[in-house]
Amino acid sequence: MGLRLISRLAVCAGLMMVLSACATTVDISARFPARYAETANIRKIAVAGFDGYGGREFQSALQAELFAARFDGQPYFTVVATGGPSDPRDAAPYGRSVGAQGVILGTVGTDFNTSSYQGSESRCVRWEGDKCKEYKSFPIPCWRRTVDLMVTPSLVNVANGRVVYSAQKRASRNTSWCGNNSPSTGDLAMVTEAQRDILGDIRRDIAPYNTTLSATLKTKGAGLSEALKPQFTAAVKAASSGDMATACQAWTRINAAQPGNLDTVYDLGVCAESAGDYGKAMTLYRQAQSLAPASDSAIAESYARVQDLAAAKAALARGQKR
Secondary structure, X not given: OOOEEEEEEOOEOOEOOOHHHOOEEEEEEEEEOOOOXXXXXXXXXXXXXXXXXXXXXXXXXXXXXXXXXXXXXXXXXXXXXXOOOOOHHHXXXXXXXXXXXXXXXXXXXXXXXXXXXXEEEXXXXXXXXXXXXXEEEEEEEEEEEEEEEEEEEEEEEOOOOOEEEEOOEEEEEEEEEEOOOOOOXXXXXXXXXXXXXXXXXXXXXXXXXXXXXXXEOOOXXXXXXXXXXXXXXXXXXXXXXXXXXXXXXXXXXXXXXXXXXXXXXXHHHHHHHHOOOHHHHHHHHHHHHHHOOOXXXXXXXXXXXXXXXXXXXXXXXXXXXX
16 A cells, blocks of 8 residues: 655744745655564454553553554454453463454553642732732742553463563653642543553554654755756645645656756655655665765655655565465
8 A cells, every 4th residue: 555645835933935935744644563563463352351450441441442443544453352361371261262363451550649849929019009010929839740650561362372562651641730729630631641642552562553754845956957946846836735746747857857956856755755665765865865965864864764664564564474
């Protein structure tokens, strides 16, 4: 499946300015494999027990996260059961009994801590009529409430009873308040927010995922002939409106007419990357770097990104062959 590109013209300082003053970026919808390769073939999953304070709530939230997990627009997991053992040694027999390929379970720890500190507030100490003429700072008592959520998930492959994924996840949230005020965020809301971070991280650990990366195009066409510069600008405008096909065709013609221009070669690298031709993209990015008078961070970032995309594509292909 090729990469889907959405191009946009960034807004500079909140205002639409001329094209040369703004950065034109290309958003690339990319595909990455699960971070733990041994989980690749587990599609029928049971969400078993999570011991500890908040374990039942986390189990329910994880079930919902995995049920909603999608890859390339399609549901990825079939959640065949919930509930069950929290000990990995009991996971395989339980998984076989419910028809699961994998069983995920673990422990949850939730820690609440409240600490005090001295804050300050400004008060008027001298009025003239209805206007304050002098303020002073006065100390007031304040409190900070912190929630630390710690989860240790494990995924057991039912076929062989092996733990193919285990990790330690931690997320924190805090809120503070002073004087007679109340905390702006309650404990439940903070736990839910921290939980959301950990759930997303687990989902990316055990299942492939789609995400969006961003490449910055070069827009000036520095060094091009006066005859070619308008064509380069028109290509950038096409890219900014989402028409990468037109833009890439134009840059190809420009490069044929005046080979070896840094901006053109680099933008052609983005074109190759957008088409999923990562080998060609790397070649073009290397060529662009050789043309640059100094180290260029945009080129370096693009080269590193396309290396990651090439490795992800290869890993996904290997997973499909299993």
